[in-house]
Amino acid sequence: MAQRGSGRTRLLLVSLLVTALFLITLDLRGVSLLASARSAMQTVAKPFQSAANFLFSPIGNFFGDIANIGQANERLDQLKEENKALQEKIATLKDMRGELRQLKSVLDLAGRARYEVVAARVIAFGPESSFERTVTLDVGSTSGIQRDMAVISGAGVVGVVKTVTARSAIVQLVSDPAFRMGVRIAGRQTMGILSGKGSSYFDLELLDARDTIKQDDVLLSRGSSGNRPFAPGIPVGTVVSVDDSIGALTKRAEVRPFAELSSLGVVAVILSEEAIDPRDSLIPKAPVAIPTPTVTVFVTPTPSPSAKTSTKKSTGE
């Protein structure tokens, strides 16, 4: 009996093996039935796969995340480093772009005035607690800088060199309370004394009480003796308000400087200038307002059917 049973299982094995080999042969010969069977299997399995995928995908993702946690952390650290480096690069580029713009404008002003200048970078601002308004430049006597030389930015006067070392110079800003300079109103010969107040605005006191001054008047440097510290014609600022107090001995006004003294980056120290007075030619041009285009839409009403009917009626149709 056992031998008979063993023979049956052997026969079963052989028949199953033959079936498998037959299937292989059919598949290798390109019988489309098997391809269809695979396709049918996929069709049958797809809903189950979708459902199983819906149910198990969070678990699969969880295991996947666990498996990749080391790599993910490493990648995260790498990306953080890259991000940091890129942010530093962007900040540097922005800073460089700003400095370049300032350098271009200051050289442009110096070129128009025909000044011989040394460009310098502001490397430090003086402490405000000392009530002095100063900045330190990265150029000194080795670059030809001397005491009482005028310092300009692309917009106008910044200050005067007060102290010079071999490789640095300290500049007294126009906003310093102890700063005084002679100015004139552009287009006229009205003169006055400009003095710093320690803030972002300056005081102007006209020399002659009979002179007139009004808001938006532009002030230029009057020029010092021997052009030291100031050559004539350097833009200083604009009048923002006038003190018209009756009985005042002199006319006074408040002035806003052209130069942005709180954000100085690149400036130029005037080494020498030509003997020509540039007059009012260095006044910064006011920004041109670009008009915003407006769109005009014309709407013609479409005649309604009732209107058409009434028109027909009126025409006798």
Added chain:
Amino acid sequence: MSIYRTSVTISFFLAIFLIQESLVNRIDFFIGGFSLYLALLFSWLATEEKGEAFISAFIAGIILDLTPSFDTPVGLWTATLLLFSYLVSTYRESLGDLDERPITAALYLVVGTSLSILVYVILSGVLGNSIPPFFTVVREIAGNGLWTLLFTPIYFPLVNRMKIRLFALRSTP
């Protein structure tokens, strides 16, 4: 093999096939992959009689062969698993009671699944299919062996208990 037993076998392997396709294949194992399907098949075969083992292997092979993503000829997995079902059912007695010998059970499963993959790759090459690079095959087989070994304490007793419940209840008068 009764109709009930055949339908249970088909349902079981279809279910495992779906779990393998939708869940296990999604997991990114560190080394190689893990064939839950083969591991459970060999667990299933460990307690089957010869004739039942052949039919179970044939059913499991056909289901595996009909996997649409496979490029290999239909029937190759069937032939491979039939060969291994013969070997397992012939030498099963020498392994003893695998429920009481967990290390032997784990080694049996690791060797069985690993060799079946290796034989499948070789037969696939013989039939003209492209064979993956040697190190890829080694990594896959080693990885599969490792995960089969590690998960044996979980799935092997489960399959045995499930089979006892399914078929013992049926055979009770």
